[in-house]
Amino acid sequence: MSKYRLDYLDELEAEAIYILREVAGQFEKPALLFSGGKDSITLVHLALKAFRPGKFPFPLVHIDTGHNFEETITYRDEMIARIGEKLIVGNVQDSIDEGKVIEQKGKNASRNALQTVTLLDTIAKHQFDACIGGARRDEEKARAKERIFSVRDEFGQWDPKRQRPELWDIYNGKIHKGENVRVFPISNWTELDVWNYIRRENIPLPTIYFAHQRDCITRNGQLMAASPFLNMDDDDVIERKNVRFRTVGDMTCTAAVESYAFEIDDIIDEIASSKISERGARMDDKVSEAAMEERKKGGYF
Amino acid sequence: MDILKFITAGSVDDGKSTLIGRLLYDSEAILADQLEALHASNRKNDDGTIDLAILTDGLKAEREQGITIDVAYKYFETDKRKFIIADAPGHIQYTRNMVTGASNAALAIILIDARKGVVEQTTRHSFLVSLLQLPQVVVAVNKMDMVNYSQEVFDNIVADYKKLAAKVGLDNVTYIPVSALKGDNIVYNSANISWYTGDSLLQHLENVEIKIDDSYAHARFPVQWVVRPQTDALHDYRGYAGRVASGAFKVNDRVTVLPSGVTSTIAKIELFDKEPAEALAGMSVTVHLQDNVDVSRGDIIVNTAGQPQLSSVIEADLCWMDTRQLDTSLTYLLQHNTKTIRCKIREVVYKININTLEKDYDEDFKLNDIGRVVLRTAEPLAFDPYQENKANGGAIIIDSRTNVTIGALMLRQSVE
Incomplete structure (x- = not known):
């Protein structure tokens, strides 16, 4: 017997690789949900470690709201070319055109809520039985209670009261036809762990994570990137700011923070001393105290 | 820096949620927006001080009912x-949740209310911690402020608990x-x-050695x-x-x-672009064997000099986790590491009143019943007694009709 010898990043990495390989071993048609954010970029890096020199046993799936930061799409396409894996894109615009969802109106309109429908349709169309995602338990209270293998019914619903016990490192991926499992390999990572890992592994990131100049407006006390996707009126004043983004989602619901963190070391210092949690910069979680719980029950990621 | 996963055992009445809240609060692990929400709460x-227990109860459903229904993880x-805290509720109807939380923890904090001392649920929690073989236990005698910080009260509880520890086999x-509630000896040593x-509790958690x-x-x-x-360049890579x-x-x-029994030699160990000479417990690697042998998912590679038991009739401790009761006539699925096979619980030897x-x-x-059973598997299982090697001694039972995990098995020995 000896003391723990694995450094925490090695341990988290080994756990995530183990979970990814369990997905490969247990499911017939898995997919990796890729948002272009740092967490899903980390997942892709972990998948390289899990499966190279072989190919990924799953495609990457991007649910595209059409309201993306341009930098995210550039990054996505470059990354796909670099790793040579398959990408499937599900477009929220298609769901709108097909009449399955209706675009929100008004000042706070966002396509964030609509993407759940596109996600479920994409899962159904390709008959995915497992979807790997980059959610972490430290992000939010509802996520803190979710399993690593989280079973969803055919409506994509999460039922917090009927979760399967998850014992040791044994993940039960058995499901009925029509159900699917959301798998979260970096459940046990914190935001800072992800950044420290990205630094250690030298993983390239979209440029919007680093400080840059951008036209912004202030809404509900938060800085939003001015864009054609944001419904603006005369009350909105555009200001040029030095900002960066802590999470990368739809342009209409992802807030920027003022920052002069140009390098990854600066970002890590900034987060370590920050007093605001990461999801504090997500308008979608601010709606109510139980916002995430309700959305997850409805099939959200 | 390493990671310590621990579980807290106790009920709402023991102040378990307050203890976790206090650990997070005093170690400054709570961020401003979360703190804001905490202060905004009516509880x-x-x-008149803030109720730190709010930090641990997550779901709307729970807040409405004032209960904890499931394991929550805190970082x-x-x-x-x-640190990773698995916060599991302590009521008897949630035994399965505590077993779940304990299965992944290296340390348990067992809470005892200083006014009540060792009670029935202390026995239950201690038994489960022993059954799941957690290497370290902390008995936190809480609510010392309510007994005037009396050393005598504490000493008596320690003496009582030592008898219980001996009985359930806890070292x-x-x-x-x-x-x-007051923050005594949680993060900071207390003048009281x-x-x-x-x-203090946190100092202990920081320093305790986990092997x-x-x-x-x-x-x-x-x-x-x-x-x-199977590319041209890597045609023979396996x-x-x-x-x-x-x-x-x-x-x-x-x-x-195993189970085939074929032997070979480790030719190479890979970790992505590295080739370490050694792979230790916990490491995810890719192993190459010298010989072209048939190995697939579900097989286990072991050191030839130290082999596990290989058997299809196995005595085990079982914790039942489903509302449908155990049926010895049914065929269930058993998942042990990466292997899933059919099994039957052939016999219930006894149950334990925990x-x-x-x-x-x-x-x-x-x-929530726990007891000793004998099971029969469709193929021989390569396992170690859970008491000797947890990592190869735990298994789950899955109901093949519902696909739900319905039991936790701590394998003991071959009784073939």
Whole structure:
């Protein structure tokens, strides 16, 4: 017997690789949900470690709201070319055109809520039985209670009261036809762990994570990137700011923070001393105290 | 820096949520927006201070009912260590949740209310911690403020608990007098308890030594996935991907593949672009064997010099986790590491009344029941006794009709 010898990043990495390989071993048609954010970029890096020199046993799936930061799409396409894996894109615009969802109106309109429908349709169309995602338990209270293998019914619903016990490192991926499992390999990572890992592994990131100049407006006390996707009126004043983004989602619901963190070391210092949690910069979680719980029950990621 | 996973056992009444809240709050693991939400809440302690318990109850459904329905995971760190708390409710109807939380923890904090001392649920929690073989236990005697920080009260509880620890077979127990509500001995040592000179709870969590089993005798490598690129350049590449469950492997080790019994030698260990000479417990690697043998997912590679038991009639401890009771006529699925096979619970030897630790010979095995069973598997299982090697001794039972995990097995020995 000896003391723990694995450094925490090695341990988290080994756990995530183990979970990814369990997905490969247990499911017939898995997919990796890729948002272009740092967490899903980390997942892709972990998948390289899990499966190279072989190919990924799953495609990457991007649910595209059409309201993306341009930098995210550039990054996505470059990354796909670099790793040579398959990408499937599900477009929220298609769901709108097909009449399955209706675009929100008004000042706070966002396509964030609509993407759940596109996600479920994409899962159904390709008959995915497992979807790997980059959610972490430290992000939010509802996520803190979710399993690593989280079973969803055919409506994509999460039922917090009927979760399967998850014992040791044994993940039960058995499901009925029509159900699917959301798998979260970096459940046990914190935001800072992800950044420290990205630094250690030298993983390239979209440029919007680093400080840059951008036209912004202030809404509900938060800085939003001015864009054609944001419904603006005369009350909105555009200001040029030095900002960066802590999470990368739809342009209409992802807030920027003022920052002069140009390098990854600066970002890590900034987060370590920050007093605001990461999801504090997500308008979608601010709606109510139980916002995430309700959305997850409805099939959200 | 390493990671310590721990579980807290106790009920709402013992101040468990307050204790976790206090740990997070005093170690400054709560961020401003979360703090803002905390202060905005209507729930306050009697003296008007914020109710730290709010930090741990997550779901709307729980807040409405004022209960904790499931295991919640909390994360914090200090300069010395990273911590993952599995917060499981302590009521008897949630035994399965505590077993779930304990299965992944290296340490348990057992809470005792200083006013009540060792009670029925203390026995239950201690038994479960022993059954799940957690290497370290902290008995936190809470609400010391309510007994005037009395050393005598604390000493009596320690004496009582020592008898219980001996009865359930718990070693490595550390006793700390605390008040989660007032913050005594949680993060900071307390002037109110000057007669106690040991570490505060957090200091103890930071410093306690958790050992891993890296012996070659327990070298176990369950194969998860076979990497076969089958490209022109890598035509003959055949790597076995998995995580070392326990023990250690090194290049040139003589190994046996189970259940087939075929032997070979480790030719190479890969970790992406690195080739370490040794793979230790917990590491996810890809292993290459010298010989072209048939190995697939579900097989386990072990050191030939230290082999596990191989049997299809196995005695085990079982915790039942489903509302449908155990049916000895049914065929269930058993998942052990990466292997899933059919099994039947052939016999219930006895159940344990986990409040009194008495044996019960009633054969109905219901939700939250724990006892000794004999199971029969469709193929031989390569396992270690859970008491000797947790990593290769735990298994789950799945109901093949519902696909739900319905039981936790701690395998004991072959009774073939």
